[in-house]
Amino acid sequence: MRKKIQKLLNELNDLQKNTLINKMQIQFISLSPKLDTLIAKMPINHDIFQPFGYLHGGATMILAESVGSSISFINIKNEKKDNFNVFGIEISANHVRSIKKGILFAKAQIFHKGNTLHFIQVHVYDEKKNIISFCKLTNVIIILKK
Structure with missing residues (x-):
């Protein structure tokens, strides 16, 4: 099982080349054996600050949507469905702490x-496990015709 999990994490990290996920330096680091929980990390730096020197809420949303869409991708892929796309159609966040x-x-x-629809809950937190944002994401699964 560990090999399968590591293979899926490697695939997610390989898919991000030449994407916003890569630009934001997001890395997928943990996936539960049931494939229902995915954890990613992102370094905080001045490139993703708002004008007052704190993490921009939009950067938090990029992280949340990236990890939330990826957990849907992993689950659909695991169900052996070919030719599909995952799209986030709604995301909301409550930013509760600045960083x-x-x-x-x-x-x-x-x-x-x-x-057709996946509902995802995303908790964004810092290294001390302090919650930064609570997010909710709705993904639509589109199966493409062959």
């Missing part, structure tokens, strides 16, 4: 997995 430095983590959990 200026360190590493940001995002833990995405699927709390509804339908054939």
Whole structure:
């Protein structure tokens, strides 16, 4: 099972080349054996600050949507479906704490997995496990015709 998990994490990290995920230096670091929880990390630096020197809420949203969409991708791929796309169609966040430095983590959990829609909860937190943002993401799964 560990080899399968590591293979999936490697695939996610390889898919990010030449994407915004790569630009934001997001790395997928942990996947649960049930494939229902995915954790990613992102370094905080001046490139993703708002004008007052704190992490921009939009950067937090990029991290949340990246990890949330990726957990849907992993689950659909695991169901052996070919030719599909995952699109985030709604995301919301409550930013509860500001941060200026360190590493940001995002833990995405699927709390509804339908054939067409996935509902994902994402907790964004710092290295001390202080919550930064609570996010909710809705993904639509589009199966492409061959």
